[in-house]
Amino acid sequence: MSHAPSARSPHDARPIQPSSLSSVNKVRRLIAVARTRKRALVLTHDNPDPDAVASACGLAWLLRECAGVKAQAAYGGIIGRAENKAMLKVLHLPIEPVARVRGKHDLLCLVDTQPEVGNYSAPVEHPERRPLQVAIDHHPARPASALCAYHDVGGPTGATSTLIAQYLRAAGLVPGPQLATALFYGIKSDTRDLGREVDRSDLESYAWLFPLYDKTALSHIEHPSVPAPYFAAYHRAYERARLHGGGSAVVVDMGEVYVPEIVPEVAEKLVSLDGLRWSIAAGAYRDELYFSLRLNDKRFNAGKLVRQVCAPFGGSAGGHGAMAGARIPLRGRMAEPMAQLLFAAFLRAFHLEPGPGAPLVP
Ligand SMILES: [Mn+2]
Structure with a gap:
């Protein structure tokens, strides 16, 4: 499936619509799945990029606020790229290496990847990688994702951060400057400044986050010192x-x-x-x-x-x-x-x- 950028030009002058009803329905279904659980873990793909990190932090926050569950974001592999390291440091994002995660979880969620891709690590207490029940990802849908109790995968969206921003917006949540900056950078970096594989939904989330994000912090993240x-x-x-x-x-x-x-x-x-x-x-x-x-x-x-x-x-x-x-x-x-x-x-x-x-x- 190709996401031809020509279909949704960034120069499209149509006015930005309020959050769509479908986002409201989606977030309702997600919360219904999570509400019956006590402890959620939101995982990124290994060696996560800014889109994956931002999405995991955003989803964990949404689950805590709206589903009343304990929720932690975690990643496998390492965060080595200077910009990505700076993102964690400057924004103090609540995400930790999966190797440090302890205890049992009754809900595993995946963002920016899907179960079938296999490029993620689960904590030691979950060697079977179960119960993996939530997958939210903008990459092309894989058949096995349909087995998750909640899945929102595939589609024209250029970044998973766009989907998470839509959920927050539909749930009536306004992220603080740190999470807003992370999500904004997630969209910006995955779409190469809204120039590649960008969908109208990306422009909407970008515009929604624009007044919320910390401009100085993002400038520090995008211009890091390198070893x-x-x-x-x-x-x-x-x-x-x-x-x-x-x-x-x-x-x-x-x-x-x-x-x-x-x-x-x-x-x-x-x-x-x-x-x-x-x-x-x-x-x-x-x-x-x-x-x-x-x-x-x-x-x-x-x-x-x-x-x-x-x-x-x-x-x-x-x-x-x-x-x-x-x-x-x-x-x-x-x-x-x-x-x-x-x-x-x-x-x-x-x-x-x-x-x-x-x-x-x-
Ligand atoms: Mn992505």
């Missing part, structure tokens, strides 16, 4: 990047990376090259190979491609129209040959000759 390995990672990425298909594609094996989030960031940077149709970056982190695909070509769907290409390699894959990623467990195998196999598979999928390519930086 020295950040520059080393970029330097190595530029040095190792290879052009294919007469400059229409670029692939780069970044080697060992200091944080997994640098992989999508580099793929994103490289796709801005003049005349480029797609970019792939790969990097190894803690015995897993991370890689990210970015597309400028609307004839392809990044999420579908990544799932197809990665299926034989195992691991988990997710994504949508223009952006997708996956991580593959290495289990002691070498990262470099694995990355080369993946690159060859992608080149074939894009009907390009496999081969060494030409250096991006001659």
